[in-house]
Amino acid sequence: MAMACSSPAACAASELVAKGRESAAILQALLGQHPAAADDMPDGLLDLTEKILRCCDRALAALSVGTEDPAGGARKRTMAAAAPLATSSKRMRVSGGEEKGRRVEKQQTMEDGFIWRKYGQKEISDCKYPRLYFRCTYKDDRGCMAKRQVQQSEANPSVYLITYFGEHTCCRHDDETPAPFVNNFGLSTCGDGQPNVSPWSSCGGDDDGLAVSETSDLCNSPEKELAEMIEQSTAVPEQVGMSSWEWDPLDGCLDWEPVADEDGSFDIGQLINFDYIYLLQ
DNA sequence: AACATTTGACCATT
DNA sequence: AATGGTCAAATGTT
Numbered sequence: 001m002a003m004a005c006s007s008p009a010a011c012a013a014s015e016l017v018a019k020g021r022e023s024a025a026i027l028q029a030l031l032g033q034h035p036a037a038a039d040d041m042p043d044g045l046l047d048l049t050e051k052i053l054r055c056c057d058r059a060l061a062a063l064s065v066g067t068e069d070p071a072g073g074a075r076k077r078t079m080a081a082a083a084p085l086a087t088s089s090k091r092m093r094v095s096g097g098e099e100k101g102r103r104v105e106k107q108q109t110m111e112d113g114f115i116w117r118k119y120g121q122k123e124i125s126d127c128k129y130p131r132l133y134f135r136c137t138y139k140d141d142r143g144c145m146a147k148r149q150v151q152q153s154e155a156n157p158s159v160y161l162i163t164y165f166g167e168h169t170c171c172r173h174d175d176e177t178p179a180p181f182v183n184n185f186g187l188s189t190c191g192d193g194q195p196n197v198s199p200w201s202s203c204g205g206d207d208d209g210l211a212v213s214e215t216s217d218l219c220n221s222p223e224k225e226l227a228e229m230i231e232q233s234t235a236v237p238e239q240v241g242m243s244s245w246e247w248d249p250l251d252g253c254l255d256w257e258p259v260a261d262e263d264g265s266f267d268i269g270q271l272i273n274f275d276y277i278y279l280l281q
Numbered sequence: 282a283a284c285a286t287t288t289g290a291c292c293a294t295t
Numbered sequence: 296a297a298t299g300g301t302c303a304a305a306t307g308t309t
Contacts, residue, residue, distance in 0.1 A: 117284095117285070117286085118285080118286060118287085119286090119300095119301070119302075119303095120287095120288085120300065120301055120302080121286095121287075121288075122298090122299060122300070122301095124298085124299075125297080125298065125299090131299080131300090133300070133301075135301095137285095149300090282309100283308100283309090284307105284308085284309085285306100285307080285308075285309095286305100286306080286307070286308090287304100287305080287306070287307085288303100288304095288305085288306100289302105289303100289304095289305100290301100290302085290303090290304105291300105291301085291302075291303100292299105292300085292301080292302095293298100293299090293300085293301105294297100294298085294299085294300105295296100295297085295298080295299100
């Protein structure tokens with residue numbers, strides 16, 4: 001869990017928020033799965049957990065700002081024509097592992113208002129599915145160096161593991177923000193039987209239930225199984241696009257009412273089998 | 282024609 | 296040599 005933080009305090013905060021999110025995800029998974037809870041569950045309880053998750057996600061995203069390499073300088077356009085690259089080339093840094101991405105696990109379609117262009121695909125050793133490479137469509141127009149890697153989960157093919165690199169500089173303080181719609185690029189090479197599900201419709205940094213961690217390893221390991229199960233349970237299929245990258249960090253986080261019964265209280269213990277929680281830990 | 286995707290090759294790193 | 300990230304020509308789509 002060595003996060004590339006700008007400060008020890010930010011690092012500690014990230015870990016704490018991540019821990020809180022993990023707990024909230026477990027809670028939501030339990031609420032969604034426990035049959036006994038379904039009947040007399042107060043309205044909005046699942047909503048509440050979703051909002052908790054959203055807050056954590058945004059806090060993590062905010063904490064990650066500044067820990068990544070910004071634009072990184074102009075890149076040569078052709079491999080043959082340009083002078084030999086210095087050791088500061090993007091390729092070098094990515095391969096060298098200095099630059100860590102923000103890992104986001106999502107289910108099916110996702111949106112973030114950004115449009116991506118696929119520039120590569122690679123078979124990864126020991127991975128069932130290829131890794132797909134995307135860059136921001138506005139890379140040339142606006143010099144936006146944001147990139148992402150998408151890989152289908154081996155444990156659950158309906159889940160796509162996404163790692164973001166760099167930040168979008170294409171839409172800050174812009175009148176014309178990127179189109180807040182899903183843009184499906186061509187056919188999927190890994191979408192097995194889900195033609196409308198496109199991992200390269202844009203996504204990330206937004207509020208439909210994403211799990212942010214910090215790694216570039218998109219291959220599944222057995223210990224990720226539970227995390228992915230929880231992630232699926234938290235994915236909210238919002239289809240509302242963002243109008244700007246600069247979302248309000250508090251939007252959707254502080255606008256709920258306390259969940260309670262008519263008498264103003266409820267016992268969470270009635271809804272959750274805590275023995276089951278222990279099993280999950 | 283313009284733009285996006287595919288895919289083999291190239292390159293840096295390990 | 297193996298691996299992973301990127302390029303860019305070829306191809307597909309609108």
